Every structure is written in C-alpha cells, then in structure tokens.
Amino acid sequence: MAEVKRRDFLGMALGGVAGIGAIASLVAMKRTWDPLPSVVSAGFTTVDVNGMADGEIRDTQWRGKPVYIMKKRPTDEIEAARDFELGGAYYSIGIKICTHLGCIPNWKESEGYFHCPCHGGQFTGNGVNMPGTPPPRPFDIPPFAVKGESTLVLGESGKEYQAMVDAAPKA
Numbered sequence: 631m632a633e634v635k636r637r638d639f640l641g642m643a644l645g646g647v648a649g650i651g652a653i654a655s656l657v658a659m660k661r662t663w664d665p666l667p668s669v670v671s672a673g674f675t676t677v678d679v680n681g682m683a684d685g686e687i688r689d690t691q692w693r694g695k696p697v698y699i700m701k702k703r704p705t706d707e708i709e710a711a712r713d714f715e716l717g718g719a720y721y722s723i724g725i726k727i728c729t730h731l732g733c734i735p736n737w738k739e740s741e742g743y744f745h746c747p748c749h750g751g752q753f754t755g756n757g758v759n760m761p762g763t764p765p766p767r768p769f770d771i772p773p774f775a776v777k778g779e780s781t782l783v784l785g786e787s788g789k790e791y792q793a794m795v796d797a798a799p800k801a
C-alpha cells in the first residue's frame with residue numbers, strides 16, 4: 631500500500647515538472663512569434679518595439695506585406711544602409727519577401743539567418759542576401775519614420791529611412 635502511494639506521488643511530481651516545462655516552452659514560443667503591437671490605418675502601420683529583447687526578431691505587416699524588425703545586440707556590427715537607431719538601441723528592418731521569386735523566408739534562430747524554403751536562398755539578420763544563394767539583392771526596406779522612443783510608422787518616409795537609402799550601395 632505504502633509502495634503504491636509512493637509511486638503515485640512520484641508520478642504526480644514528474645507530471646507536474648513536465649507540465650511546468652511544457653508551459654514555459656509555450657510561453658517562450660509565443661513570445662518569439664507574437665507579432666509586434668501595431669495599429670494599421672490608411673496604408674500606415676504604427677508599431678511599438680517597446681519590450682523587445684536584444685537579438686529578438688518580431689513580425690508585423692505593412693500594406694499586406696510581411697515585415698520583420700530585429701533589435702540588434704550591443705555587440706552586433708551596425709550597417710548604415712540596413713540599421714537605424716531608436717530609443718538608444720539599433721534595429722534592422724526589412725520586407726520579408728525573397729528577392730529571388732517572392733517566397734517568404736523563415737528566420738532560423740539556431741543558424742542566425744533567414745532561409746528561403748523555395749530554392750535555398752539565405753539572408754543575414756540585416757536582410758542582406760548571402761553570396762552563392764539565388765536571391766540577387768537584399769530584402770527591400772519599407773519606408774518608415776521614427777516617432778519618440780519606441781514607435782515606428784511604416785509607410786512614412788522619415789530621416790532615418792532616408793539615411794539608410796542614401797547609404798545603400800548604388801546599382
């Protein structure tokens with residue numbers, strides 16, 4: 631009888647630990663894939679990046695197109711043509727449509743790059759096409775304007791966006 635109770639207790643304890651682990655995994659997944667808080671109106675998308683962690687990538691949309699925003703880590707290299715400052719941190723932004731034939735690449739967290747499932751295209755976290763893969767050019771950058779310390783308005787062309795356009799290599 632005592633043996634049965636002990637087994638029951640161990641079973642419940644292990645079940646509890648597994649349950650807590652599963653819930654923690656789900657919370658982490660939700661945090662990673664949650665779209666950014668955003669408001670869409672008349673061709674503009676207002677996005678709040680407040681609370682993003684260093685290195686985190688979050689998705690939003692602009693005019694029906696998938697857009698990603700990455701918060702750079704303090705140790706990451708900053709590229710004038712691909713990165714901008716907002717509230718004391720740097721971010722990268724791009725329209726997540728493959729410049730080869732228009733598929734939607736996925737972010738590979740473990741590899742640290744975007745992978746296009748169609749023909750194996752790869753893009754860096756800054757959205758630059760990787761040599762030796764099919765995409766001919768980097769992700770397009772949506773026009774955007776910085777507002778305050780944590781807000782972006784996609785669809786408006788602000789000075790940070792213009793600075794990136796000016797710094798881009800000319801074809």
Ligand code: FES
Binds near residue numbers: 749
């Ligand atoms: S559409 Fe992305 S590699 Fe071909």
